[in-house]
Amino acid sequence: MSFNLPGPESLKILKKGPSLFKYGAEYEDMVKAAEKQGQKAPPQMINARGEGSYVIDADGNRIIDFHSGWASNPLGNANPEIVETVYAALKQYGFIYEHRLRYDLAEVLAGISPGGKLTRTNFEISGTEAAEAAVTYALKHTGRPLIIAFENQFHGDSIATRMLGSNRGAHRRKGFEAWRGGVITVPWPISYNIPAGMTFEQYTDYVLWYIDTFVCEKVADPESIAGIIAEPLLSEGGNWMPHPKFMPGLKKLCEKYGWVFISDEVLSGMGRSGKWWAIEHDGVSPDLVVIGKHLTGGIEPIAAVIGTEEVLAHNDGHSGSTFAGTPAGCAAALKTIEIMKRDNLVPRADTLGKKCLERMRKWEKEFSIIGQARGRGFLLGATVVEKTTGKPDIGVALAVVNEALKRGAWLIWDTEPQFRLYPAMNIDEEVLEKGLTITEESIREVELHYTPSDYPFWTTGILW
Ligand SMILES: Cc1ncc(COP(=O)(O)O)c(C=O)c1O
Numbered sequence: 195m196s197f198n199l200p201g202p203e204s205l206k207i208l209k210k211g212p213s214l215f216k217y218g219a220e221y222e223d224m225v226k227a228a229e230k231q232g233q234k235a236p237p238q239m240i241n242a243r244g245e246g247s248y249v250i251d252a253d254g255n256r257i258i259d260f261h262s263g264w265a266s267n268p269l270g271n272a273n274p275e276i277v278e279t280v281y282a283a284l285k286q287y288g289f290i291y292e293h294r295l296r297y298d299l300a301e302v303l304a305g306i307s308p309g310g311k312l313t314r315t316n317f318e319i320s321g322t323e324a325a326e327a328a329v330t331y332a333l334k335h336t337g338r339p340l341i342i343a344f345e346n347q348f349h350g351d352s353i354a355t356r357m358l359g360s361n362r363g364a365h366r367r368k369g370f371e372a373w374r375g376g377v378i379t380v381p382w383p384i385s386y387n388i389p390a391g392m393t394f395e396q397y398t399d400y401v402l403w404y405i406d407t408f409v410c411e412k413v414a415d416p417e418s419i420a421g422i423i424a425e426p427l428l429s430e431g432g433n434w435m436p437h438p439k440f441m442p443g444l445k446k447l448c449e450k451y452g453w454v455f456i457s458d459e460v461l462s463g464m465g466r467s468g469k470w471w472a473i474e475h476d477g478v479s480p481d482l483v484v485i486g487k488h489l490t491g492g493i494e495p496i497a498a499v500i501g502t503e504e505v506l507a508h509n510d511g512h513s514g515s516t517f518a519g520t521p522a523g524c525a526a527a528l529k530t531i532e533i534m535k536r537d538n539l540v541p542r543a544d545t546l547g548k549k550c551l552e553r554m555r556k557w558e559k560e561f562s563i564i565g566q567a568r569g570r571g572f573l574l575g576a577t578v579v580e581k582t583t584g585k586p587d588i589g590v591a592l593a594v595v596n597e598a599l600k601r602g603a604w605l606i607w608d609t610e611p612q613f614r615l616y617p618a619m620n621i622d623e624e625v626l627e628k629g630l631t632i633t634e635e636s637i638r639e640v641e642l643h644y645t646p647s648d649y650p651f652w653t654t655g656i657l658w
Pocket of ligand 1: 323350351460486
């Protein structure tokens with residue numbers, strides 16, 4: 195089955211874009227660029243409805259959703275139980291301060307926090323704000339001015355978080371480099387296409403050595419460094435699992451130098467990795483955890499930082515904003531966590547994720563364009579390579595993603611040589627299998643029938 199995307203209704207709406215939005219001509223430019231290369235317009239849809247693990251576009255096309263609101267809808271789109279709860283909370287509270295649901299949610303978060311040790315909460319609206327807030331708390335707690343961050347991580351797109359990490363590298367920072375201020379950046383060691391011919395373990399050892407020896411001896415006195423902000427599973431940019439030595443190695447450095455360990459789990463936390471917190475896979479106890487996305491089942495925007503007594507009990511670092519911790523947001527989060535516990539969705543993500551990964555790993559042997567399949571729980575993805583060069587290739591990855599969309603599965607691609615699959619944690623197994631089959635068929639199609647001139651134009655850098 196193949197969908198004709200965009201359908202006429204979606205196209206009508208898309209055509210309004212150029213005059214409505216900042217850089218509204220993005221789709222139009224993509225179409226022009228494709229035409230210039232003799233290619234068909236890229237598939238695109240405007241969604242009219244979200245329903246469990248499906249999205250339904252303006253033309254009635256029903257597409258399997260592995261996008262999940264960019265990994266924000268753990269219980270499927272428009273989960274009716276959460277929607278009902280939010281509706282009731284809105285009727286009861288509207289938007290007021292000093293409501294009791296903040297207390298209820300903070301208690302519940304303390305209960306599920308890593309090791310039950312992160313018993314203090316501050317609410318925020320977005321993951322970006324929460325990541326910045328966590329850094330504020332680390333700087334205030336230690337009274338030190340610098341933070342170590344990892345270049346290829348993503349913490350948001352405010353000026354400050356862009357300086358903490360940028361999954362699109364220097365391009366995203368162009369013109370803003372001077373704002374880097376107190377951020378010391380080092381690489382997050384990935385497991386594929388590793389530089390300088392190193393093994394994964396050597397690369398990991400090298401980064402740990404670099405921080406301990408090079409940074410602390412040549413770049414900054416360790417007593418001027420407040421802590422480390424790390425993604426325990428590097429989500430944006432490719433779903434990279436850390437080497438088992440990496441997180442424990444970072445923790446040791448934190449202990450050695452009195453640094454605060456911040457685990458940014460905006461994308462990987464709240465059950466998606468098959469444990470409540472991705473850092474728990476590494477047996478490491480963080481001081482602060484940054485939470486977003488999943489927290490409210492994707493229904494109401496709130497985010498949070500949770501932390502230890504030691505770091506947060508007397509921390510006077512200021513953060514927060516008007517709508518942080520709204521009654522409706524707290525109600526949505528309480529319901530989301532209740533359903534996840536009731537339906538055992540965290541172990542389910544672990545079990546089903548392993549099953550998916552087993553299937554995806556076979557793609558590495560079966561297809562010359564799949565370099566490496568990776569996954570932990572329902573954080574799944576694969577690096578895509580060009581078949582003749584064997585090199586990671588964003589155009590070939592986009593070709594797979596476009597092909598999958600035309601065949602009825604929506605994957606994530608973010609100008610990266612990877613595609614990513616973030617199913618809802620309550621997805622029907624049958625739908626999950628079907629989505630994987632579509633992905634597999636799309637890989638096969640691109641491998642067998644695409645030539646370099648068929649790869650989408652991103653490879654030529656037209657929009658970059
Ligand atoms: C690890 C991480 N931190 C922070 C953010 C920013 O969150 P938000 O988009 O809610 O501001 C993201 C978003 O993808 C993320 O993946």
